Amino acid sequence: MPSRVMRCRLRSDFGAEGRTTNGRALPVGSHCPPSAGSARPLVVRPATPAWGGRAVPALFSLWVALAVALLLMPALALAQAVSDPTPLQYRDAAEEARFHALAAELRCVQCQNQSLADSNAQIAHDLRREVLTLMQQGNSDAQIKQFLVERYGEFVLYRPAMDTRNSLLWFGPLVLVLGGAGVLVWVVRRRSRQVQPMGESEERW
Amino acid sequence: MSDPRPASRPLPPVAIVIGVLFFFGLLGLMVYGVMKSGAPDRDILPSALIGKPAPAFALPVLHDPSITVHSSELRGAPYVLNVWGSWCAACREEHPILTRFAETKRVRVIGYNWKDEPADALRWLEQLGNPFVLVLSDIEGRTAIDWGVTAAPETFLVDASGVVRWKYSGALTQRVIDTKLLPELEKLEGANAQPRNALPPAE
Numbered sequence: 496m497p498s499r500v501m502r503c504r505l506r507s508d509f510g511a512e513g514r515t516t517n518g519r520a521l522p523v524g525s526h527c528p529p530s531a532g533s534a535r536p537l538v539v540r541p542a543t544p545a546w547g548g549r550a551v552p553a554l555f556s557l558w559v560a561l562a563v564a565l566l567l568m569p570a571l572a573l574a575q576a577v578s579d580p581t582p583l584q585y586r587d588a589a590e591e592a593r594f595h596a597l598a599a600e601l602r603c604v605q606c607q608n609q610s611l612a613d614s615n616a617q618i619a620h621d622l623r624r625e626v627l628t629l630m631q632q633g634n635s636d637a638q639i640k641q642f643l644v645e646r647y648g649e650f651v652l653y654r655p656a657m658d659t660r661n662s663l664l665w666f667g668p669l670v671l672v673l674g675g676a677g678v679l680v681w682v683v684r685r686r687s688r689q690v691q692p693m694g695e696s697e698e699r700w
Numbered sequence: 701m702s703d704p705r706p707a708s709r710p711l712p713p714v715a716i717v718i719g720v721l722f723f724f725g726l727l728g729l730m731v732y733g734v735m736k737s738g739a740p741d742r743d744i745l746p747s748a749l750i751g752k753p754a755p756a757f758a759l760p761v762l763h764d765p766s767i768t769v770h771s772s773e774l775r776g777a778p779y780v781l782n783v784w785g786s787w788c789a790a791c792r793e794e795h796p797i798l799t800r801f802a803e804t805k806r807v808r809v810i811g812y813n814w815k816d817e818p819a820d821a822l823r824w825l826e827q828l829g830n831p832f833v834l835v836l837s838d839i840e841g842r843t844a845i846d847w848g849v850t851a852a853p854e855t856f857l858v859d860a861s862g863v864v865r866w867k868y869s870g871a872l873t874q875r876v877i878d879t880k881l882l883p884e885l886e887k888l889e890g891a892n893a894q895p896r897n898a899l900p901p902a903e
Contacts, residue, residue: 604850607743617815618850621841646848648748 583627594627597636600654601626604647611651740870747856747867748848754858755846762813762821762835769836771862778865778888779808780881781856782832782872783844785816786824788852794871795828801877802831807857807885811835814844814852857881859888 585591595612603614604622611619611626622643629639640652649655657665736742749755754771761767782798784791802809811832813821818837825835838844847856850869857866866884868876 604745604848616851618841621815621845625842625845644748646748646845647850648745648848650745 583623585627586631590630593636594630597630597639598623598626600652601640601643602651602653604651607650610653744869745848745850747864749856749864750867752864754856754862754864755843757836757843757846759836759838759843762811762818762837765818765837769834774810774858775862776860777808778857778859778885779810781810781812781847781858783812783814783847783849783852783854783856785814785852786820787816790871791853792824792828794853794873795831797872797874797877799829799831800874801872801881802833806882808833812844812847813837814849815839815841855881857884857888859891 583594585594598612599610601611601622603609603611603616603619605616605618606614609619611622626639626643629642634642643651655661756771758768758770761769798809809832811830811834813835816837816839818839821835821837825832841849853871855868855872856864859865865888866881868880872881
């Protein structure tokens, strides 16, 4: 899990310095999500390890470390913002399916490489709740997208609408391919015109 | 025996020029991309609200929740809105800088306490000092969505007519204040002063 949440946690760990280990100033990551991220669920592994349960001393300390980390998790969670722990309430399965489809189409504004559905950032929680509320108020998917675009910009859409600003991205490759093909045809034609047909005598060489 | 390959003619100069331009164009693009990727603000979203009216809101005052402030009441003079929370480490970091700026009294600095426990927020202000003329409290974070807030701290500049003019995401630094916020503020003050001066006596 790269990016934001991690950086944010780094910042608070390293205090006011706000630098990563390679000395670069930390960006907005710090600019912390009121992060549910700090309580990100650790993958809980089965008590019997996959290699058949034979205790290996070196690995034992690893398990101890993991256990200690698990014990410390609540302490990390202390610095969280107010959050509403109640899960989203869907009215029926169709609404839930529609919600998940829509949330997968929207980008989390904080953890920018995650969709709204995947992100565990606090703002993503809030936005999911908002999206569901809007849905239950009878807004269409397009209206909900419009609502978010008005507030966060086109960035929230994984499939932004085509307009004059991004038309180069849409048509640029096509223009390049056509242009390249044109040049190719032109060069080939010019060459073929210049190649002299071989004389009878040369032909059998 | 002749060379089996047809004698290759030298490329026309136009082709060479185009090729070189293309190469350096791509090289420039790459260098630009590499430089850009190191910028600390590379993943900040530009605010969708710039140049648009600030969202209408009604929020309780942190220090006295029985008082509700409406967005319309803040019109008439520009204000700086600083989104913060006691849970936010970067807010603590920007606090002395924000305080120094607020103390110049150039503009009203209003706090926006986002998704915070009021008790924690009050304690935070008591410990570090309160630079704000007024602190609004948005416990649920519902209004913050209207403002397009993604994380704290964020700072908005809203003009006298209630239009958002500028936004900064991340902890304010003296440099940001000097090179970005103050020029924006001067623009507002200039624009405010001009209509009054330039208004010819109606006749």
